[in-house]
Amino acid sequence: MDTILIFGHKNPDTDAICSAIAYSDLKNSLGYKTEAVRLGSISKETQFALDTFSVPAPDLAAEPLRKNHAVILVDHNEPSQSIDNLEEVNIVEVVDHHRISNFSSDQPVYFRTEPVGCTATILYKIYKEHELEPDAAIAGLMLSAIISDTLLFKSPTTTEADRKAALALSKLADVEMETFGMELLKAGAGTENLDPTDIISIDAKLFKMGSANVEIAQINVVDTSNVQSRSEEIKNAISEKIENYDLDLFVLLITDILTSESLVLALGAEQHKFEQAFSTTLKDNTTFLSGIVSRKKQVVPPLTNAFAD
Amino acid sequence: MDTILIFGHKNPDTDAICSAIAYSDLKNSLGYKTEAVRLGSISKETQFALDTFSVPAPDLAAEPLRKNHAVILVDHNEPSQSIDNLEEVNIVEVVDHHRISNFSSDQPVYFRTEPVGCTATILYKIYKEHELEPDAAIAGLMLSAIISDTLLFKSPTTTEADRKAALALSKLADVEMETFGMELLKAGAGTENLDPTDIISIDAKLFKMGSANVEIAQINVVDTSNVQSRSEEIKNAISEKIENYDLDLFVLLITDILTSESLVLALGAEQHKFEQAFSTTLKDNTTFLSGIVSRKKQVVPPLTNAFAD
Numbered sequence: 001m002d003t004i005l006i007f008g009h010k011n012p013d014t015d016a017i018c019s020a021i022a023y024s025d026l027k028n029s030l031g032y033k034t035e036a037v038r039l040g041s042i043s044k045e046t047q048f049a050l051d052t053f054s055v056p057a058p059d060l061a062a063e064p065l066r067k068n069h070a071v072i073l074v075d076h077n078e079p080s081q082s083i084d085n086l087e088e089v090n091i092v093e094v095v096d097h098h099r100i101s102n103f104s105s106d107q108p109v110y111f112r113t114e115p116v117g118c119t120a121t122i123l124y125k126i127y128k129e130h131e132l133e134p135d136a137a138i139a140g141l142m143l144s145a146i147i148s149d150t151l152l153f154k155s156p157t158t159t160e161a162d163r164k165a166a167l168a169l170s171k172l173a174d175v176e177m178e179t180f181g182m183e184l185l186k187a188g189a190g191t192e193n194l195d196p197t198d199i200i201s202i203d204a205k206l207f208k209m210g211s212a213n214v215e216i217a218q219i220n221v222v223d224t225s226n227v228q229s230r231s232e233e234i235k236n237a238i239s240e241k242i243e244n245y246d247l248d249l250f251v252l253l254i255t256d257i258l259t260s261e262s263l264v265l266a267l268g269a270e271q272h273k274f275e276q277a278f279s280t281t282l283k284d285n286t287t288f289l290s291g292i293v294s295r296k297k298q299v300v301p302p303l304t305n306a307f308a309d
Numbered sequence: 310m311d312t313i314l315i316f317g318h319k320n321p322d323t324d325a326i327c328s329a330i331a332y333s334d335l336k337n338s339l340g341y342k343t344e345a346v347r348l349g350s351i352s353k354e355t356q357f358a359l360d361t362f363s364v365p366a367p368d369l370a371a372e373p374l375r376k377n378h379a380v381i382l383v384d385h386n387e388p389s390q391s392i393d394n395l396e397e398v399n400i401v402e403v404v405d406h407h408r409i410s411n412f413s414s415d416q417p418v419y420f421r422t423e424p425v426g427c428t429a430t431i432l433y434k435i436y437k438e439h440e441l442e443p444d445a446a447i448a449g450l451m452l453s454a455i456i457s458d459t460l461l462f463k464s465p466t467t468t469e470a471d472r473k474a475a476l477a478l479s480k481l482a483d484v485e486m487e488t489f490g491m492e493l494l495k496a497g498a499g500t501e502n503l504d505p506t507d508i509i510s511i512d513a514k515l516f517k518m519g520s521a522n523v524e525i526a527q528i529n530v531v532d533t534s535n536v537q538s539r540s541e542e543i544k545n546a547i548s549e550k551i552e553n554y555d556l557d558l559f560v561l562l563i564t565d566i567l568t569s570e571s572l573v574l575a576l577g578a579e580q581h582k583f584e585q586a587f588s589t590t591l592k593d594n595t596t597f598l599s600g601i602v603s604r605k606k607q608v609v610p611p612l613t614n615a616f617a618d
Contacts, residue, residue: 097417098417099413099414099415099416099417099418100412100413100414100418100420101413102411102412102413103409103411103412103413104408104409104410104411104412105408105409106408106609106610106613106614107408107424107606107610108406108407108408108422108423108424108425108605108606109408109409109422109424110422110423110424111409111420111421111422112420112421112422112423113417113418113419113420113421114417114419114421115416115417115418115419116417125438128438129434129437129438296417297416297417301415301416304415305415
């Protein structure tokens with residue numbers, strides 16, 4: 001039998017990479033033959049986590065995958081965020097914490113989404129259900145994923161299950177959660193060395209909303225001044241991407257992880273949908289949203305509603 | 310907050326009823342306010358289970374449900390098998406063991422399907438995950454659901470997880486599994502007192518396959534001769550249903566639970582799709598399929614493929 005490939009979404013964030021590694025570790029210890037792969041480059045934040053726990057990055061997936069290749073999706077279930085030939089492969093499992101978008105299967109599958117802050121939190125539960133424990137390195141990666149997705153528990157997506165899993169994992173990994181957490185977030189928060197294309201691509205996800213193509217990118221910073229001073233070149237990069245990929249709307253969230261606020265750039269023919277969703281007015285395609293830090297919980301649902309009108 | 314309604318599919322079978330009751334019991338003991346309801350009448354088999362363990366049948370759901378009413382779906386996820394105004398209510402959870410058909414949610418939800426023989430098997434796992442145990446009556450209903458769905462472990466849908474759950478539940482319910490199991494299946498297997506409309510409706514499910522409406526009904530018997538002698542009136546009832554509900558194909562599986570064989574009636578404009586799916590030729594709309602006992606695992610997938618061509 002083929003090796004089952006396990007991967008997170010395109011433009012992988014720390015959860016997409018670390019949950020693929022952790023779930024592969026778990027499945028292999030249950031007797032399956034699996035391998036974690038990735039659908040994009042490793043971010044600075046993720047690299048910091050991998051370096052801290054001395055785990056090599058997964059290989060890039062060799063796309064297109066062979067027809068009927070067995071795969072497990074973690075941290076995503078929407079085709080627009082996955083491999084291009086998803087409809088040709090055999091999805092044997094899904095473990096995720098996002099909305100479900102028109103998912104279908106011919107046969108019953110193991111499909112598990114839970115409304116928690118991070119895929120790694122669900123994986124921690126699955127370890128426990130099998131009466132297993134991740135080793136220190138895997139626990140460290142899972143902890144990194146939870147800290148990253150919940151912005152060290154400041155995001156409104158955070159649940160009691162995330163806190164409980166993170167606490168247990170920090171003990172298994174033998175790290176002090178708050179200290180390590182701030183180091184991890186800061187490692188991913190610098191924009192000084194990034195060019196505009198990187199800033200709008202590092203953590204970008206494409207969504208189908210009605211018939212519209214909406215891309216929502218997010219970047220964490222500890223100070224928005226660097227990005228603000230470069231807003232013209234960033235807007236140019238966004239306009240180019242809209243043109244090249246036929247997007248109806250592009251939203252960039254520049255999230256200050258220290259103050260839990262987001263500076264937002266929104267461009268595209270449907271930018272009025274953004275204004276409608278947030279009852280705001282864009283000035284120079286820019287607005288400021290206080291308390292908005294979660295793309296999934298605070299941006300995708302109101303935008304989806306606006307496009308459903 | 311409203312009481313969360315928990316229900317299985319239309320034309321409820323023993324799993325649809327008993328898993329709704331069991332999951333409501335579990336959620337209530339976790340502090341939620343839930344109530345099991347049903348979307349149709351109770352079968353003789355299910356009534357036998359309810360009587361054995363002295364549990365009252367759930368009330369019939371008062372349809373249409375109020376807009377945004379919170380609901381939990383068990384043992385189904387396809388809109389065609391649920392309440393008519395499903396798109397208006399708020400689905401907060403799904404626990405199921407069937408294929409997934411174009412399921413979508415605006416927000417992340419608890420959605421859990423597993424490729425096991427019975428929903429009650431998944432519920433048994435969830436009890437264990439919460440370090441809880443069903444009481445004797447609830448355990449008896451969950452055991453009944455597993456015996457019913459797996460035809461006392463003869464169906465190819467049966468997994469090790471189903472056997473393990475059933476064994477544990479039979480101890481909690483204090484019944485001898487084989488003896489009780491045959492009594493339960495026989496209680497539901499008589500067709501003598503049923504009119505043709507009952508025979509084709511008791512366990513019927515509607516599926517969208519491509520653009521076609523396909524209804525697949527199944528009835529368990531211990532002897533096919535009664536049904537065979539009445540095949541003309543049964544075919545008339547099927548023709549009437551096809552006419553009234555604009556169906557493209559109607560398939561009736563008459564499954565002999567002692568021999569694990571099915572006599573099949575297939576009618577409708579698309580009956581050649583049935584012949585194609587099973588490489589068989591219908592004579593008087595009838596054929597015999599040896600070893601075919603599972604609608605879900607052995608009938609739906611090849612028919613879906615035939616309609617995808």
